Amino acid sequence: MAANQDMKRVVRQSKFRHVFGQAVKNDQCYDDIRVSRVTWDSSFCAVNPKFVAIIIEASGGGAFLVLPLLKTGRIDKSYPTVCGHTGPVLDIDWCPHNDHVIASGSEDCTVMVWQIPENGLVTSMAEPVVVLEGHSKRVGIITWHPTARNVLLSAGCDNQIIIWNVGTGEAMITLDEMHPDVIYNVTWNRNGSLICTACKDKAIRVIDPRKEMIVADNMEEAMTVNEMDTSNGVLLPFYDPDTNVVYLCGKGDSSIRYFEITDEAPYVHFLSTFATKEPQRGMGYMPKRGLDVNKCEIARFYKLHERKCEPIVMTVPRKSDLFQDDLYPDTSGPDHALEAEEWFDGKNGDPILISLKNGYVPGKNREFKVVKKNILDSKNTENSGPANKSKSGAKLEEILKEVKSLKDLVSSQDKRIAKxxxxxSNIAI
Known part of the structure; x- marks a missing residue:
């Protein structure tokens, strides 16, 4: 009896101790995809509850595939792509507030934002909704603000971070003197008030981007250290704030290691490793609202091989068919808490949470036209003060004059054609 009590003390109780990973069957993979061979350390894959996007090899510029989640099996070589960049695409990220909007960063020094049709691409797309120009070297990191609409961060090999208002196409914040070397990664905190960066100079910086100020740097004393054999390459971390589980996927490695984070020492608890024979070229991570709650799925990865994308499902074994409240606390939903202008003015907003009790059903054409509409609205009615109203009036007058002159031109051309x-007809006679 005493021995059993001792065992209970030794074995840490956790509902995630038995989480197991499983690759889906072959017919649920995306096959015959030429995954990008660019030597860059981003994940090369972005997923949401509607689409999986994968950066691919492309001749004559950069391109990525956007596939509806159910479009599994062999992908035809002639399948349409998003192909507006003139150099290889290095990073892609789906907007958390609109499942049809995706941003891309490229070696061509630009950031582009795209609006994907309801059922995916029918023809290749070369015209973005907006092109964001401001970096002087290739753009390798793209990440949307978690709670403010139309706020996008990009980081380039010019060691600069730019935060954009996508609605107006403007660079609102430029952080250009904080990093002496290449920025490897940038992440927002949960409400998007701070960013954390990893740099080639081996320093981690926590930055308040609106104050343009480093609030923590070079955290030399680690709370805990876990040694891992990762000789093959960079680790891609994915953190789930709902369950406090962090997944580490080695790029060029063939495993996913996962750990539980707690408030008490030793803080980081190794759970398990999911390993396969094939190394991964990249990895996509499904937002919580895209998971199957009926199967106790707590994470889903999209592993890129050389020629295919293979979903991997992480599951907590449970016998009950009832909804497991403890596995699925309310999670970040698709609604934004703030408009871009509010965030740039200094406001913060926590994620708007949704229940997954009945599963998440993606809305059809959700905010489908908002980005384009927003660009026009923001340009013409920004702040809507008296000065801006007169600017808008002047702009309207200018447009009306232009329309009138075009009408006059058409009319004179009509007369000329008639003549x-x-x-x-006289010559013919």
């Missing part, structure tokens, strides 16, 4: 037709 020419008359002359031609």
């Amino acid at each position: 020419l037709e008359e002359q031609m």
